Amino acid sequence: MTMKELSIDIESYSEVDLRKSGVYRYAEDDSFEILLLAISIDNGPVTIHDLTNEKLPNEIIQALVDDTIIKWAFNASFERICLSNWLKKHHPELLSDSFLNPKSWRCSMVWSAYLGLPLSLDGVGTVLKLKDQKLKTGGDLIRYFCLPCKPTKVNGGRTRNYPHHAPDKWSTFIAYNKRDVEVELAIKDKLRNHPVPDFVWDEYHQDQVINDRGIGIDVDFVKAAIAIDKESKAKIQEELKELTGLENPNSVLQMIGWLREHGVTTDSLDKKAIKTVNEKTAQILKLRQQAAKSSVSKYQAMVNCVCKDGRARGMFQFYGANRTGRWAGRLVQIQNLVRNELSDLTEARNLVKNGDYTTVNLLYDTQETLSQLVRTAFVPNDGKKFIVCDFSAIEARVLSHLAGETWRSKVFEQGKDIYCMSASQMFRVPVEKHGQNVELRQKGKIAELACGYGGSVGALKAMGAIEMGLSEEELQPLVDSWRQANPNVVLFWWDVDRAVKTAVKEQIQTETHGVQFEVIKGMLFITLPSGRKLSYVKPKMGENQFGGESVTYEGTGTAKRWEILESYGPKFVENIVQAISRDILAYAMKRLKGFKIVGHIYDEVIIECDQDQRLEEIATLMSNAPDWMPDINLRADGYECSFYQKD
Structure with missing residues (x-):
């Protein structure tokens, strides 16, 4: 039988916490195994393969490694990485690289994100009002079969639940696995009239290669930083107990009570509160903030997700910000690291790596220093270096160019x-x-x-x-x-405002400043110069808080709930400018495809390379304007380093 595409969903087991460690560390663990594999061939009926008591058919195994057969999944990186590790264990002769080639994979979560829909299978199913929804029983079943269990007298002291421990639950779990693929197929069918452009899939495939490559972690440094943090926090706790007499100075209620007893009425313990209190209480609040500082959580995240070869993988989510299509940070959250401003960064890092708490505490604010050193935990392989290159004022340049300022x-x-x-x-x-x-x-x-x-x-x-x-x-x-x-920027805001409102009201295509607006079958599409579209679900005309006209649409709000959102000219301009800035970064990464990109942050690219690689070559490649916006003036600057830092 000739296959063209597969739709896949798996259920798996590992002793590693997936949420904390990510799929790469999760799937490489010795305890990892695939329990169930649900599959549809060429959009046909869904078949379940119970790998706890049967072998996967050879034709399916061969299809997984055949790059001419397209594989679909919702959050496809999970299936691809899990199946890669399963093949390494059971059929290593079939895997030519560390992971299955992402070029033959498509992700229906990315498709949903491209169209402004939620990033969860059940969320998309609900919004699209599918006839068959994801089964709600899944969470309990996953906790039962896919995670280690706590040994008790009732369960005979076992640490894992197998199918024979609860046959009825296992039957329900099989139905749950099958339904997931059925929902994925229904999503694909619903979205078929609004396909993702091929060039966006190319960007996704490069994203997967970057995630597969990972970035090196200096594990010894990270463990030393965690140890120093622990010692520092213990000393601060002792000092706070001595100064306040409180049993638990970390307790907000206890600390607020203590402050009231000392003449300070406040409901907050943040930095602004410190400025409104006297010298003694300000000192105590500052110490408490140091004790509560969560910088060490970044180091712990590195320990959680680092793979056996010392590299952290899966830190970038393609289309994680679906309003603009920007990447989102995952695991260590490299997008929001504290800037390093220490003049003697290398010396401070060496002291921490050597575990010299006494000297670190003597010369520095220990907690602040640990925060500033987080990014230095990312390192190239021995004999290599990092080149870090970023765009200068990219959003300001895009805004100026579009507005004609x-x-x-x-x-x-x-x-x-x-x-x-x-x-x-x-x-x-x-x-x-x-x-x-x-x-x-x-x-x-x-x-x-x-x-x-x-x-x-x-x-x-x-x-x-x-x-x-x-x-x-x-x-x-x-x-x-x-x-x-900036009169032309202001004019740009309201030109966009009019263009959007006209498109929504009159259901016609409008254009301004090289950007197109059109409502098609209940979706507002904003077509960017790159050809990529921004999507807004069910746009309507509404009324803003001032009684004027506004455009509303459905989307994921700040509380992560699906709700009605409101927008107007300047907000749409923000989306457009940030989206184009994202496209310029994606274009630059495409030009840099021959280099080993190990990370990227909004306007910045991190490349691991040989010592003789010239920074100027990379900066020049990044500074070239894309063919879809040839007149924009771009500038990229960079620096070389032996560990990641902000120049």
């Missing part, structure tokens, strides 16, 4: 400081980074960061304007000055 584009072309030039444009005086009117640069910077997407006084406050020394009275004039200095 020529003075801003000239700033980038001439390599000048956008914060200085923005302040100069706003206040009509020369501003130099280390020269005249330098005090205005900070105002230019915060205005740039807060105002580009319609932000006003609230955005300035959220960016820390008050903490930076700006007064409440200065904020609105700052917003007004920025908008007056």
Whole structure:
């Protein structure tokens, strides 16, 4: 029988915690095994293979390693990595690489994300109102069969549940496995009129290669950092107990009670609260914050997910942010690491790696130093180096280019400081980074960061304007000055606003600033210059809090729930600009395909390479504008390092 495609779902067992460690570490563990494999051949009936008592048919095994046969799964990386490790164990002669080639795999979760749908199988099924939904019994069955169990007198002291321990549950589990593939098939059928473009699948395949490659972890350094953190926290706890007399200084209730007894009324123990208390209580609150600092959680995440070869894998989720299509961080969350600002970074790192708590504590704020050193745990292989290269002000460049704000584009072309030039444009005086009117640069910077997407006084406050020394009275004039200095950006916001509203109201295609808007079968599509589309489910005209018109759509809100969301011109512009910035990064990574990319963060690429590799070659490749936006001025800068850091 000739096969063209398979739809697959597996159920598996491992002693490793999947949520904490990720699929690569989970599936390489000696305890790992596949229990059930549900499969549909060419969208036909679903067949279940119970691998606890039968062998997988040879034709299925051969299809798994045949790159001409397309394999589909929801969250396909899980199935691909699990099946790769199963093949290593049972049929090593069939696997030519460490993992199955991702080029023959497609992910229906990515397809759902591309169309603005939830990132869970049950969530997509609910939104699409499928006739057959994912079975709700799955969670309990997974906990019973797929995880180790606690030994008790009742279960005879066993640490694992097998099918023969609960035959009825096992039968239900088989039905659950089968239903998952049926739901996946129904999703594919529902979405068939809105396919993912081939070039996006190419990006997905490169993403999978990067995740398969992983990035090195200095495990000795990580373990030493955890040990120093433990010792530091213990010392802080002792000091807090001595100063306060509290049994548990980490308890918020106990600490608030202690503060009230000492004349300080507060419901918060955050940094702002510290500024409103006296010197003694401020010292105690600062110590408590150090004790509660979670920087060590990043180190522990590394220990959890590092594979046997010392590399962490699976840290990047393709289309994890489905409003823009950006990647999302997973496991160690490399996207939100603390910046390192230590002038003697290497010395501090060496002290920590040597386990020298006494000297670290003497020379540094131990907890802050451990936070700043997290990114240095990522290391290249022996004899290699990292080249870290990032785009300069990528979002500001994209925004300026789309809006046609020529003075801003000239700033980038001439390599000048956008914060200085923005302040100069706003206040009509020369501003130099280390020269005249330098005090205005900070105002230019915060205005740039807060105002580009319609932000006003609230955005300035959220960016820390008050903490930076700006007064409440200065904020609105700052917003007004920025908008007056950037009239074409403001015009761009409302051009997009009109284009979206017209597309939704009149059900016609509109276009502005090189971006197209169209509603097709209950979906608003925004077509970017790259050809990629942003998707908004069930767009409608609504009313905003001020009584004006707004566009509403359905999506995943901040509380991770499916709900009705509201948007307007500047918000759509933010989505568009961030999405195009993402596309520029994806284009750059495509050009860098011949290099070993081991990580990427928004506008930055980390490459592991030989010592003689030239930084300039990589920066030049990244600085080339894509053919779909040839006139944009891009600039990439970088540095070399023996461990990951921020230059």
